[in-house]
Amino acid sequence: MAEQFVCKAAEFKDGDRRIVRIGQHEIGVFNHQGDIYAYSNYCLHQGGPACEGLTIAAVEEHLNEDKTSKGLFFSDKQMNFVCPWHGMEYDMKTGECVSDRKMKLRSYKVTKKGDDLYVSV
Numbered sequence: 001m002a003e004q005f006v007c008k009a010a011e012f013k014d015g016d017r018r019i020v021r022i023g024q025h026e027i028g029v030f031n032h033q034g035d036i037y038a039y040s041n042y043c044l045h046q047g048g049p050a051c052e053g054l055t056i057a058a059v060e061e062h063l064n065e066d067k068t069s070k071g072l073f074f075s076d077k078q079m080n081f082v083c084p085w086h087g088m089e090y091d092m093k094t095g096e097c098v099s100d101r102k103m104k105l106r107s108y109k110v111t112k113k114g115d116d117l118y119v120s121v
């Protein structure tokens with residue numbers, strides 16, 4: 001198992017990300033609300049840098065009881081990150097492509113050793 005230093009945990013705040021490399025693996029590491037996620041930086045669409053684009057709350061349509069729309073709202077539960085090449089969105093908590101959840105980025109384990117964060121393959 002190979003591992004790579006990511007950064008000091010104290011310097012990795014909510015909303016931060018780092019891109020690290022281990023051999024042929026390029027990995028995006030995110031801090032989202034204090035939880036750490038790490039995914040392959042190779043987009044499942046055409047290999048773009050999936051972890052380097054915007055992070056944005058999922059857009060949800062809220063419905064009235066009669067199923068008419070109340071409008072579109074940003075989710076307070078689901079954050080996505082967006083591949084900058086063509087806009088494919090991935091669920092921050094799972095790495096799944098939100099338009100086709102059968103497609104999922106490879107995830108990696110992140111370990112905290114003292115105040116240091118490491119990602120491993």
Ligand code: FES
Nearest residue numbers: 043045046048083
């Ligand atoms: S390469 Fe990522 S959306 Fe096309």
